[in-house]
Amino acid sequence: MSKGSKAASGRATRICGAWDVSALPCARCVGRHLNLCKPLDDKRLAQLLSFGGPRVWAKGATMFRAGEPIGPFFKIRFGIAAVFRILDDGRRQVVALRAPGDCLGYLEQDGAYSFEGQALTEVEACAFDRRQFDIFAAQKPDLAAATAEELSRALKRAGQAMVVLGQLKSTERVAHFLVEIDALYRERHVARTPLSLLMNRNQIADYLGLTVETVSRAFGKLREQAVIKLVGNDDVIILDHAKLRDIGKV
Amino acid sequence: MSKGSKAASGRATRICGAWDVSALPCARCVGRHLNLCKPLDDKRLAQLLSFGGPRVWAKGATMFRAGEPIGPFFKIRFGIAAVFRILDDGRRQVVALRAPGDCLGYLEQDGAYSFEGQALTEVEACAFDRRQFDIFAAQKPDLAAATAEELSRALKRAGQAMVVLGQLKSTERVAHFLVEIDALYRERHVARTPLSLLMNRNQIADYLGLTVETVSRAFGKLREQAVIKLVGNDDVIILDHAKLRDIGKV
DNA sequence: CGGGAACTTGATCTCGGTCAATATTGGTGG
DNA sequence: CCACCAATATTGACCGAGATCAAGTTCCCG
Numbered sequence: 001m002s003k004g005s006k007a008a009s010g011r012a013t014r015i016c017g018a019w020d021v022s023a024l025p026c027a028r029c030v031g032r033h034l035n036l037c038k039p040l041d042d043k044r045l046a047q048l049l050s051f052g053g054p055r056v057w058a059k060g061a062t063m064f065r066a067g068e069p070i071g072p073f074f075k076i077r078f079g080i081a082a083v084f085r086i087l088d089d090g091r092r093q094v095v096a097l098r099a100p101g102d103c104l105g106y107l108e109q110d111g112a113y114s115f116e117g118q119a120l121t122e123v124e125a126c127a128f129d130r131r132q133f134d135i136f137a138a139q140k141p142d143l144a145a146a147t148a149e150e151l152s153r154a155l156k157r158a159g160q161a162m163v164v165l166g167q168l169k170s171t172e173r174v175a176h177f178l179v180e181i182d183a184l185y186r187e188r189h190v191a192r193t194p195l196s197l198l199m200n201r202n203q204i205a206d207y208l209g210l211t212v213e214t215v216s217r218a219f220g221k222l223r224e225q226a227v228i229k230l231v232g233n234d235d236v237i238i239l240d241h242a243k244l245r246d247i248g249k250v
Numbered sequence: 251m252s253k254g255s256k257a258a259s260g261r262a263t264r265i266c267g268a269w270d271v272s273a274l275p276c277a278r279c280v281g282r283h284l285n286l287c288k289p290l291d292d293k294r295l296a297q298l299l300s301f302g303g304p305r306v307w308a309k310g311a312t313m314f315r316a317g318e319p320i321g322p323f324f325k326i327r328f329g330i331a332a333v334f335r336i337l338d339d340g341r342r343q344v345v346a347l348r349a350p351g352d353c354l355g356y357l358e359q360d361g362a363y364s365f366e367g368q369a370l371t372e373v374e375a376c377a378f379d380r381r382q383f384d385i386f387a388a389q390k391p392d393l394a395a396a397t398a399e400e401l402s403r404a405l406k407r408a409g410q411a412m413v414v415l416g417q418l419k420s421t422e423r424v425a426h427f428l429v430e431i432d433a434l435y436r437e438r439h440v441a442r443t444p445l446s447l448l449m450n451r452n453q454i455a456d457y458l459g460l461t462v463e464t465v466s467r468a469f470g471k472l473r474e475q476a477v478i479k480l481v482g483n484d485d486v487i488i489l490d491h492a493k494l495r496d497i498g499k500v
Numbered sequence: 501c502g503g504g505a506a507c508t509t510g511a512t513c514t515c516g517g518t519c520a521a522t523a524t525t526g527g528t529g530g
Numbered sequence: 531c532c533a534c535c536a537a538t539a540t541t542g543a544c545c546g547a548g549a550t551c552a553a554g555t556t557c558c559c560g
Binding site for chain 2: 083085087088091092093095096106107109114115134137138139141142144145147148151152154155156158159160161162163165166167208209249
Binding site: 169170210211213214217232233 | 515516517518519524525526
C-alpha cells in the first residue's frame with residue numbers, strides 16, 4: 001500500500017511551493033537533484049539540505065509527541081501523516097492530515113511540540129532544524145513567503161474542519177471526508193482508483209469526532225444510496241461525485 | 251461596553267509582534283506615532299501606513315463576506331471580531347475569535363475571502379492592501395517572520411478548537427470557552443473584572459457547535475457547581491479557575 | 501417604567517454513543 | 531493455494547446527551 005502511494009508520488013511533476021523537498025536528494029540518491037520545479041536553484045537546494053536530512057518512518061510510527069522537547073520539523077516527501085491530540089481520558093482528535101508537500105511538527109509551544117505526529121502510511125520526510133531554517137528563510141524572501149502560504153493553506157483547511165466538526169451530521173461528515181481526501185490525494189499525486197483511505201475506521205472516527213460504529217453506519221448509508229461502493233476495508237469507489245459533494249456540504 | 255474594552259486596550263503597553271498596529275496613527279491622531287514597542291522604526295511605520303489606513307466598524311457590522319472579491323486584510327487595534335462560515339441551510343460555525351493584535355480576513359481562495367468577518371464589539375482595525383503588504387514584507391524579513399508567527403498562533407488555536415468541537419461534551423466546551431476568552435482578553439489587554447463575554451448566547455453556541463439552549467444549560471450547571479457566577483447576560487465571574495480549567499480540559 | 505430581545509427552563513424526540521454479538525478481511529503458516 | 535486466526539468492520543439493541551419545540555422569565559435600553 002505504502003509502496004503504491006510512493007510510486008504514485010514519484011510520478012508527480014510538481015508537488016508545491018517554493019521549496020519542493022521532492023527536489024531534494026533522498027536517502028537512496030544523495031547528490032542527485034531531481035529538481036522537478038525549480039524555484040530554488042541547486043546552490044540553495046544544497047544549502048537547505050545541509051541542515052535538513054531525509055528520514056523514514058514505518059506505517060503507524062510516532063513521528064513526534066506533544067510536550068516532547070522541540071526537535072526538527074518535517075516536510076513530507078511520500079506518504080500520509082496525522083497530527084492529533086489525546087486527552088487524559090483517552091479521547092483523541094486528529095487535527096490534520098498531512099500529505100506530500102505539507103509541513104509537519106512545525107507548531108511549538110514553550111519549546112515543545114504542540115500536537116502528536118504519526119505516520120499513517122510509510123512516510124519519508126525531510127527534517128529541518130527550525131533555528132537554521134528560520135535564519136535561512138530570513139534571507140530568502142520567497143521561502144518565507146512559501147512558508148506563510150503553507151501556513152495559510154493549513155489554516156484554511158482547519159477552518160473548514162471546524163465547520164465539519166461543529167455543524168455537520170455524521171453522514172455529512174463522512175461524505176465531506178471522502179471528498180476532502182479524494183481532492184487532497186489527487187492534488188498531491190497520491191491518488192489512485194479506487195480511492196484508498198489509508199486510514200482505518202478508528203482513525204477516520206478520531207478525525208471526524210465520531211465513533212467507529214457511527215462511521216461504519218455512515219459508510220453503509222452512503223452505500224445504500226449508491227453514492228459510493230466499498231471495496232475491502234481500505235478502498236472506496238465514488239459512484240456519484242456530485243451527490244457526495246452535496247451531502248458533504250463541500 | 252465596546253467603549254470599556256477600548257479604554258482597556260488603550261492602556262496596553264505592548265500588544266504583540268513586529269508590527270504592532272497600535273503603534274500606527276489612528277483616525278483621531280494621524281501623524282502621531284505612539285510607537286509603544288519599536289521593532290519597526292518610524293520610517294518603516296510610515297511606509298506600512300501609506301497603504302494601510304485605519305477603519306472603524308460598529309458592533310455587529312460585517313467586515314467582509316465569504317466569496318466577496320478579495321479586498322484588504324485587517325489588523326485589529328481595538329475590539330473583538332468573529333470569523334465564521336454559514337452553510338446554505340443556515341447552520342453557522344464561528345471559526346475564530348480575533349482580538350487586538352490579530353489579523354483578520356487574511357485567508358483567500360480564488361481571489362475571494364474564505365470566511366465571513368463580523369465585529370462583535372465596535373472594532374477599529376488597520377486595513378492593508380495585501381499585494382503591497384507582500385511586497386513590503388518580502389523586503390523586511392522580520393515582518394515576514396512576524397506574519398508566519400501570527401499564522402502559527404492562529405493554526406495552533408484552530409487545532410485546539412478542533413479538539414473542543416470534536417471531543418468535548420457541552421459543559422466541557424463552555425468551560426473551555428470561558429478559560430480561553432479569559433486568557434485571550436487578558437493577554438490582549440481587553441480584560442476586565444468581571445469577565446465580559448462580548449458575545450450573546452447565540453454567538454457562543456455558534457462558536458462551540460451547540461445550540462443556545464444547551465449553552466444556557468451548561469452555564470447553569472457551572473453555576474450550580476459554584477465554578478462561576480453569572481452577572482447579567484454578558485458578564486461572568488470565575489469563582490474557581492482551577493476547576494474551570496479542569497472541566498474544560500485546558 | 502414598559503416593551504422587545506435575550507435568556508432560561510421544561511417536555512419531548514432524535515442522533516449518535518455504548519455495549520454486545522456477528523461477520524469480513526487480510527495476513528500467516530501449513 | 532488454502533485454512534486459520536487475530537484484527538477490523540458491521541450490525542443490532544438500547545441509552546443518553548443534546549437538539550427541538552414551546553413556554554415562561556429576566557434583562558436592558560429607551
